[in-house]
Amino acid sequence: MxxxxxxxxxxxxxxxxxxxxxxxxxxxxxxxxxxxxxxxxxxxxxxxxxxxxxxxxxxxxxxxxxxxxxxxxxxxxxxxxxxxxxxxxxxxxxxxxxxxxxxxxxxxxxxxxxxxxxxxxxxxxxxxxxxxxxxxxxxxxxxTYQAWYLAGIAAASVSPNKTLGMLGGFPVAPVNWDINGFALGAQSVDPTIKTIALYTNSWWDPAKESQAAKSILEQNADVIANNLSSAGPFTAAEKAGKASVGFQLDMSKMAPKGHLTSVVFHxxxxxxxxxxxxxxxxxxxxxxxxxxxxxxGVVDITPLSDKVPAEARAKIEAVRAQIIAGSFSPFSGPLFKQNGEEAVAAGAALDDAAIWNMDYLVKGTVGSVK
Missing domain, CATH: 3.40.50.2300 (Response regulator)
Incomplete structure (x- = not known):
């Protein structure tokens, strides 16, 4: 189904x-x-x-x-x-x-x-x-990219290897903006952190998602974020002693030890x-x-795990308040694509049309939309 x-x-x-x-x-x-x-x-x-x-x-x-x-x-x-x-x-x-x-x-x-x-x-x-x-x-x-930005802050705060991973289905705008939001949130904590993006080319394949998560973990990632629905990536992260971020529903039960937060719909x-x-x-x-x-309030993150340090918690609350007030956009410039091309100039922010046509990943990500 x-x-x-x-x-x-x-x-x-x-x-x-x-x-x-x-x-x-x-x-x-x-x-x-x-x-x-x-x-x-x-x-x-x-x-x-x-x-x-x-x-x-x-x-x-x-x-x-x-x-x-x-x-x-x-x-x-x-x-x-x-x-x-x-x-x-x-x-x-x-x-x-x-x-x-x-x-x-x-x-x-x-x-x-x-x-x-x-x-x-x-x-x-x-x-x-x-x-x-x-x-x-x-x-x-x-x-959804707004909440993923906050989740990226949480993920970066528990990543000693400065490496995160995120699974997506297909390289299309709503997936790309979630990966980019997550990566940029992480970079706001540490500009040198990298996010490995891996597209499964499927919206529902537990076996493939589990294998993709394991592949990312083998590349030294400390956190697996899943933009899909299966429990496989959370199980893989949990077995490896790594952290995870869920999507759509609260996925804390899927990874009780490593779950940091989930991006959820209301x-x-x-x-x-x-x-x-x-x-x-x-x-x-x-x-x-x-x-x-x-x-x-239609999208948000679930309560943060105790693993997320106080400094990151404070930053998440401050940024969340700015987004709600309309004084900050996760896609504010200067913003660069993977190939170095400028996507947003300093002092500007992507408008809705550009967000809905996002066909690239940002600088600091590893993976390809092609």
Whole structure:
């Protein structure tokens, strides 16, 4: 079940690389408040099981929080294939049953949910990792690189060998920005530290991920950061007596001795206030979709391990506050690519379009996006 979701994210990232900014493929045609007809009834549609140990489970945790905080009726559909007919049938059934707020949870639904939004203008649609938008449809995805920057600070603080490693699926923008954020956070502690980036060319392959982690550990890495979902890299790091950083969910149970922190989603921080706006009549979907981050609480890190020293903890808290306040960006200049080319000039910072088109790794990383 995980394979289908991860394959869809791969396609998502490739599609987004072709755009000039997040979710700019289909901007909304109107910037006016949406008016919900009838009492709110919410439906979540998943492409796989919700207990997948990663993406879907993190969103379903958000759904449960929505139910707890708002108390509206919520229905769930799992394992709905990422093709138009299956999605259309699921949405049609929900609308016929009076559901008027529908949350889709996969890139593969992007075109289908746009068709549904046009067909049902009285229904509000929210699309996780989607690429389409309309007057009654808003896609959303978080600024994960912000939290990875903080995780990089933690990792550097426990690395006597000045060598870190990070696994990613494919060399596409959302993976590249996570690796770069992690590497730059580490370099803010020690400019000489290096980050070994290794792409598995798969979104779900526990055996390959375990082997990749072992390969990095053999290159003297003290910390393994995993941008994927399997437990393999954490087990490998734990057996080697090394530290690790998780992703999507709190992975501390996977590596109780070496886990430093995990970069996690808090989808309710977007869903709850957005649904409230839909219900009270003040919701105006962003024409390019929502791109929330630390400031909105949609992405963050879990409590730090006791292994992280006090100085690093203080630095993480200070930088976190600056990012939330908008006074600092992890991608502030001067910033250089691996080949020495300047990516961002001093005094500037990457804009959203450049972030979503990030096709390079930064200076101080080892590995190739080619």
């Amino acid at each position: 995980k394979t289908r979701r991860h394959a869809s994210l791969h396609l998502a990232c490739i599609g987004l690389l072709a755009s000039t900014a997040l979710l700019a493929l289909a901007p909304a045609q109107a910037a006016e408040a949406f008016k919900l007809a009838g009492k709110p009834k919410i439906a979540f549609i998943y492409a796989a099981t919700v207990k997948d140990g990663g993406w879907n489970e993190s969103i379903d945790n958000g759904r449960q929080q929505v139910a707890s905080e708002l108390g509206y009726p919520i229905a769930v559909a799992e394992s709905i294939p990422e093709e138009s007919t299956a999605l259309k049938n699921a949405i049609d059934l929900y609308v016929q049953r009076g559901f008027n707020i529908i949350v889709t949870t996969s890139f593969g639904y992007s075109d289908g949910v746009l068709e549904a939004a046009k067909k049902y203008p009285q229904v509000a649609f929210l699309a996780a990792s989607g690429t389409t938008n309309a007057a009654n449809l808003e896609s959303f995805y978080p600024r 989808w309710d921080k977007y869903l709850v206030p957005t649904i409230r706006k839909i219900v009270d009549g003040s919701w105006e979907p962003n024409q390019y979709g929502a791109f929330p981050g630390l400031a909105e």
